[in-house]
Amino acid sequence: MPTKIEKDALTGRHTTGHEWDGLQELNTPLPKWWLYTFIACCIFAVGYIALFPSIPYGRDYFHGWLQASSRTAVDADVKALEAQRAFSMDKIKYTPIAQVKDDPKLLAVATAAGRIAFANNCQPCHGAGGEGRVGYPSLADDTWLWGGTLADIQQTITYGIRSGNDRARNSVMPNFGAGGLLTPAQIEAVADFVWGAFYGHAAEGQDLSKGRAVFAENCAVCHGANGEGSRTVGAPPLKSAVHLYGDLRAAIVAQVTNPRMGVMPSWEKKTNITGLDEATIKSVAIYVHALGGGE
Numbered sequence: 168m169p170t171k172i173e174k175d176a177l178t179g180r181h182t183t184g185h186e187w188d189g190l191q192e193l194n195t196p197l198p199k200w201w202l203y204t205f206i207a208c209c210i211f212a213v214g215y216i217a218l219f220p221s222i223p224y225g226r227d228y229f230h231g232w233l234q235a236s237s238r239t240a241v242d243a244d245v246k247a248l249e250a251q252r253a254f255s256m257d258k259i260k261y262t263p264i265a266q267v268k269d270d271p272k273l274l275a276v277a278t279a280a281g282r283i284a285f286a287n288n289c290q291p292c293h294g295a296g297g298e299g300r301v302g303y304p305s306l307a308d309d310t311w312l313w314g315g316t317l318a319d320i321q322q323t324i325t326y327g328i329r330s331g332n333d334r335a336r337n338s339v340m341p342n343f344g345a346g347g348l349l350t351p352a353q354i355e356a357v358a359d360f361v362w363g364a365f366y367g368h369a370a371e372g373q374d375l376s377k378g379r380a381v382f383a384e385n386c387a388v389c390h391g392a393n394g395e396g397s398r399t400v401g402a403p404p405l406k407s408a409v410h411l412y413g414d415l416r417a418a419i420v421a422q423v424t425n426p427r428m429g430v431m432p433s434w435e436k437k438t439n440i441t442g443l444d445e446a447t448i449k450s451v452a453i454y455v456h457a458l459g460g461g462e
């Protein structure tokens with residue numbers, strides 16, 4: 168029950184008029200600074216709700232009078248970046264590959280684009296760092312089947328190897344075993360020779376003369392008299408520390424009996440819908456060239 172409002176003797180404030188068992192409540196108003204801050208916050212909130220995305224309704228929401236959205240801001244940033252990159256990629260397309268490499272700005276764009284294109288398209292076969300694996304040559308060492316200059320690499324990537332593209336790098340190692348060109352004994356002998364003389368696993372005093380003769384007659388045309396290989400036919404160097412099909416005598420026998428004839432796809436956009444545009448091919452060639460074996 169409200170009783171009468173009176174002045175409190177101790178504080179000099181008025182009471183509210185409420186009383187409980189003789190206890191009276193003092194009327195203590197909010198401090199002015201608190202009150203004004205509170206009112207300012209309310210005004211700010213109303214303004215904020217009006218200007219910025221705020222009230223949700225159903226599937227949509229009130230977008231605010233300013234139409235502000237961090238997504239639109241990001242979209243705009245991405246568009247600007249794409250435009251800038253498109254300009255550089257266009258420039259890469261019309262600049263000879265060697266000149267792209269000499270232009271630090273273009274080189275930076277090409278290397279970045281090449282790294283992404285490599286990870287998306289080449290990594291499954293050639294490994295994340297281009298280290299290769301059995302049947303898929305390493306692109307990071309200086310042993311090349313077809314050549315390691317920028318132009319060589321660009322050509323290999325564009326048209327592929329035995330890819331079916333008209334301009335693909337093509338060569339066929341004869342089918343010596345299944346084709347009946349060599350007897351099993353001759354194949355064993357030539358494998359002994361290649362394994363011993365070129366791969367470096369000859370046993371003490373092993374007689375390799377039989378295999379040497381078979382090699383000179385049948386293999387040296389492509390692989391070179393001293394096993395140095397030939398880039399015109401993509402015949403791997405046999406006298407090498409790196410072997411496409413592994414450092415195994417059995418791999419030599421298998422290859423001579425029935426050659427694997429690895430296929431590298433063509434990435435030419437014109438003939439392959441999942442191919443890469445010219446600027447991206449140049450970029451990935453520059454990236455591969457820089458992996459460590461570029462000539």
Ligand code: HEC
Nearest residue numbers: 288289292302303304311312313314323324328429430431
């Ligand atoms: C489907 C597997 C596959 C994919 C994907 C692939 N390659 Fe190859 N690539 C090969 C094979 C196999 C060879 C070796 C062919 C042979 O036996 O001569 C090769 C050879 C090459 C060579 C020649 C190496 C040399 O020593 O001369 C280059 C360069 C190359 N690839 C680059 C690339 C790049 C760059 C990409 C991605 C755009 C790519 N490859 C994607 C399988 C692949």
Ligand code: HEC
Nearest residue numbers: 339340385386389401402403410411412419422427428429
């Ligand atoms: C017409 C050219 C040609 C002739 C002739 C030829 N080769 Fe080859 N050889 C190739 C090519 C091309 C490749 C790689 C192709 C592939 O991917 O299978 C190759 C690959 C090899 C490899 C795998 C090398 C590695 O790094 O793993 C061996 C081993 C080999 N040849 C041995 C021989 C022997 C031995 C003979 C003779 C009996 C011979 N070749 C004759 C073209 C030839």
